[in-house]
Amino acid sequence: MKKLINDPDQVVSDALAGIAAAHPRLSVDPKNRVITRAAQTRIGKVALVSGGGSGHEPLHGGFVGLGMLDAACPGEVFTSPVPGQMLTAAQSVDGGAGVVFVVKNYTGDVLNFGMAAELAQDEGIAVETVLVDDDVAVRDSTWTAGRRGTGATLFVEKIAGAAAERGASLAEVAAIGRRVNAASRSFAVALTSCTTPAAGRPGFDLPEDEIEVGVGIHGEPGRSREKIRPAKEIVADAMAAILDDQPLSEGEEVLVLVNGLGATPLLELYIVFGEVSSILGARGVRIARSLVGDYVTSLDMAGVSITLCRVNPELLALWDAPVDTPALRWGV
Amino acid sequence: MKKLINDPDQVVSDALAGIAAAHPRLSVDPKNRVITRAAQTRIGKVALVSGGGSGHEPLHGGFVGLGMLDAACPGEVFTSPVPGQMLTAAQSVDGGAGVVFVVKNYTGDVLNFGMAAELAQDEGIAVETVLVDDDVAVRDSTWTAGRRGTGATLFVEKIAGAAAERGASLAEVAAIGRRVNAASRSFAVALTSCTTPAAGRPGFDLPEDEIEVGVGIHGEPGRSREKIRPAKEIVADAMAAILDDQPLSEGEEVLVLVNGLGATPLLELYIVFGEVSSILGARGVRIARSLVGDYVTSLDMAGVSITLCRVNPELLALWDAPVDTPALRWGV
Numbered sequence: 001m002k003k004l005i006n007d008p009d010q011v012v013s014d015a016l017a018g019i020a021a022a023h024p025r026l027s028v029d030p031k032n033r034v035i036t037r038a039a040q041t042r043i044g045k046v047a048l049v050s051g052g053g054s055g056h057e058p059l060h061g062g063f064v065g066l067g068m069l070d071a072a073c074p075g076e077v078f079t080s081p082v083p084g085q086m087l088t089a090a091q092s093v094d095g096g097a098g099v100v101f102v103v104k105n106y107t108g109d110v111l112n113f114g115m116a117a118e119l120a121q122d123e124g125i126a127v128e129t130v131l132v133d134d135d136v137a138v139r140d141s142t143w144t145a146g147r148r149g150t151g152a153t154l155f156v157e158k159i160a161g162a163a164a165e166r167g168a169s170l171a172e173v174a175a176i177g178r179r180v181n182a183a184s185r186s187f188a189v190a191l192t193s194c195t196t197p198a199a200g201r202p203g204f205d206l207p208e209d210e211i212e213v214g215v216g217i218h219g220e221p222g223r224s225r226e227k228i229r230p231a232k233e234i235v236a237d238a239m240a241a242i243l244d245d246q247p248l249s250e251g252e253e254v255l256v257l258v259n260g261l262g263a264t265p266l267l268e269l270y271i272v273f274g275e276v277s278s279i280l281g282a283r284g285v286r287i288a289r290s291l292v293g294d295y296v297t298s299l300d301m302a303g304v305s306i307t308l309c310r311v312n313p314e315l316l317a318l319w320d321a322p323v324d325t326p327a328l329r330w331g332v
Numbered sequence: 333m334k335k336l337i338n339d340p341d342q343v344v345s346d347a348l349a350g351i352a353a354a355h356p357r358l359s360v361d362p363k364n365r366v367i368t369r370a371a372q373t374r375i376g377k378v379a380l381v382s383g384g385g386s387g388h389e390p391l392h393g394g395f396v397g398l399g400m401l402d403a404a405c406p407g408e409v410f411t412s413p414v415p416g417q418m419l420t421a422a423q424s425v426d427g428g429a430g431v432v433f434v435v436k437n438y439t440g441d442v443l444n445f446g447m448a449a450e451l452a453q454d455e456g457i458a459v460e461t462v463l464v465d466d467d468v469a470v471r472d473s474t475w476t477a478g479r480r481g482t483g484a485t486l487f488v489e490k491i492a493g494a495a496a497e498r499g500a501s502l503a504e505v506a507a508i509g510r511r512v513n514a515a516s517r518s519f520a521v522a523l524t525s526c527t528t529p530a531a532g533r534p535g536f537d538l539p540e541d542e543i544e545v546g547v548g549i550h551g552e553p554g555r556s557r558e559k560i561r562p563a564k565e566i567v568a569d570a571m572a573a574i575l576d577d578q579p580l581s582e583g584e585e586v587l588v589l590v591n592g593l594g595a596t597p598l599l600e601l602y603i604v605f606g607e608v609s610s611i612l613g614a615r616g617v618r619i620a621r622s623l624v625g626d627y628v629t630s631l632d633m634a635g636v637s638i639t640l641c642r643v644n645p646e647l648l649a650l651w652d653a654p655v656d657t658p659a660l661r662w663g664v
Contacts, residue, residue, distance in 0.1 A: 002523040002543065004600040004636060006562040014563075015599045018606030022590075022624045057598035077599075191334040211334065230338040231346075258354075263595035265631045266389035267347045267409075268336040274350030292354045292658075294626065299597045300634065304336060326624075330661055 001200045008197035012054050012076055019061055023326050026064055032088045033081065035061040036071045046164040046173045047071070047093040050102040050157060051086060052109050053078040055196065055299045056217060059153060062327035068161035069102075069325070077196045077299070078218045080108030086116030090125050098126035098170035100177060102156055104149030105133040128170055130177035132156055134184040134307060136245040137214030137222045148216050151257045151296050151307030152184035155319075158328065162321035176318070180309060185246045187238040188305035190215035190261065191228070194298045213237065217261070217298045217305075231268070235275035238306050243283075248310065250284030255319060257290070257307040262297040264304055269293065272304050288316055295327065333532045340529035344386050344408055351393055355658050358396055364420045365413065367393040368403045378496040378505045379403070379425040382434040382489060383418060384441050385410040387528065387631045388549060390659035391485060397657030398664065400493035401434075409528050409631070410550045412440030418448030422457050430458035430502035432509060434489055436481030437465040460502055462509035464488055466516040466639065468577040469546030469554045480548050483589045483628050483639030484516030487651075490660065494653035508650070512641060517578045519570040520637035522547035522593065523560070526630045545569065549593070549630045549637075563600070567607035570638050575615075580642065582616030587651060589622070589639040594629040596636055601625065604636050620648055627659065 005011050020028035027038040050060045051073030060072035070093035075081035090099045103113045117127040134152030160177035190212040193202035203219040214222025258273040273292050322331030337343050352360035359370040382392045383405030392404035402425035407413035422431045435445045449459040466484030492509035522544040525534035535551040546554025590605040605624050654663030
């Protein structure tokens with residue numbers, strides 16, 4: 001295993017130092033491991049806090065900023081942050097209107113954000129939790145009871161973040177986040193495994209001619225191990241899984257995220273996007289907006305996830321609202 | 333080799349279809365392989381055209397849009413586009429004020445853009461060429477006479493693009509592009525090779541515990557093959573190579589690009605950025621602006637390049653000017 005790191009135990013600390021240096025509009029608390037906006041908390045605005053294991057960058061720290069998250073708590077690589085981090089984050093960004101925790105559905109995250117919500121409420125901070133569970137590949141997995149939370153996290157954080165920026169109440173922001181999650185479906189395929197710095201070797205073995213269909217963002221097993229095939233066929237299967245779970249009718253509009261898992265050339269992601277676009281076009285479904293790139297990654301895994309989110313004009317207007325974060329920026 | 337492609341011969345065509353579908357503000361001519369802005373050519377504005385082999389995405393197509401390029405010509409993977417493409421691009425975007433060709437210094441690109449410049453001038457289009465040759469690693473290489481053009485291409489395209497948008501003349505835009513190139517230096521390190529779809533196997537062999545120091549963006553050999561070391565030492569060596577070539581004094585300001593070569597986790601790029609920041613800080617050099625991410629890639633190569641560009645307030649204002657492209661977007 002070769003990595004651009006100093007010490008497997010210092011990966012997150014060293015990366016946080018880099019994030020602090022690279023992004024003057026973020027404020028990094030290295031001791032508590034909390035990333036917040038450098039701008040002062042706005043009194044009366046609902047605050048959004050998310051977090052999870054590191055190794056999925058730019059998720060979540062790269063989504064902190066105007067129009068999206070107020071704070072992110074990075075855990076160790078592929079390991080949930082702890083309740084104390086989340087509490088510190090909530091205390092740092094609460095503007096008196098309450099805090100929404102955006103939680104990807106993994107057992108550790110759910111447990112720790114749950115404890116943090118209790119701690120925060122004990123401190124007088126109102127908390128609502130939005131659970132993200134968009135991955136249709138498997139019902140339960142090694143890391144999850146229920147569906148895993150993956151690419152839809154970006155849609156939830158962007159759209160709920162825009163609602164908070166516009167002055168929506170705690171209940172309203174949480175409700176919009178839940179609507180976005182309910183309208184989203186994802187499916188991922190891995191061409192290679194990924195290697196955590198601590199383990200130093202791939203998390204699972206994948207032969208040179210096989211792919212993991214329905215893989216999770218920590219390399220959790222999917223639905224099947226299959227031979228590599230043309231992109232057109234791989235995408236058709238992924239889209240069938242998504243559309244079987246949430247049929248889309250002619251005239252509907254979607255956000256599309258074609259997301260690289262970390263080691264996939266952008267050239268290949270565009271080939272995947274072309275196939276997604278053809279499949280949706282043939283059904284008369286309109287791609288309202290799209291993103292192609294690495295947004296919710298799994299370290300150095302080669303592969304792609306596809307996320308669709310059904311939108312109406314209200315959600316689309318929130319998507320289009322100004323955002324100013326390291327990983328998403330427009331309208332400012 | 334596993335790739336998300338349909339056919340090695342269709343990679344560029346299929347990716348162009350995806351680019352067209354993903355970016356409504358771009359216009360893709362699949363036959364001539366030219367990417368332009370969808371918005372109409374502005375009469376009187378100097379047009380910027382760039383291009384080169386595919387496999388370096390988002391370079392160059394991802395930099396087409398307001399404030400940056402007017403057109404990009406993608407060649408086959410790691411293969412120069414042909415003069416006819418460049419001529420078509422120049423004809424498509426010339427607004428009567430002339431065209432600047434931004435050319436990375438590789439033998440094929442230089443030759444073909446040179447022929448295209450002659451053809452365009454025969455058609456009455458005034459052309460200036462800005463050659464980018466920022467890579468300090470080697471003097472000549474397998475693909476290049478003189479230094480290779482790498483990360484500085486982004487700085488040239490952004491800053492010269494902003495000057496063109498503000499109404500600078502052909503000579504002025506070219507002069508600014510050349511100043512940016514002259515003020516820029518790059519150095520890259522590879523942890524793995526990369527695999528072109530046509531070859532189907534890595535372009536070079538790199539043992540499990542070695543790195544290629546000074547690698548080029550097609551996997552061209554660098555200065556030395558060395559054992560993997562902590563990021564701190566790798567970055568120190570890369571920065572020494574850059575600063576030996578272009579010393580920077582206390583109080584000077586730079587743009588910094590910490591660029592992933594395709595398969596490097598963002599977590600690691602932030603660790604590298606932290607080290608770059610420490611080294612510059614110790615010299616009293618201020619990081620005026622920075623980018624951390626995959627901008628000038630080498631397919632699925634793991635590794636990083638570092639580019640510094642010395643700036644003054646004039647260049648910085650052009651850097652900060654609005655840009656609206658798939659890969660860079662702010663102020664709009």
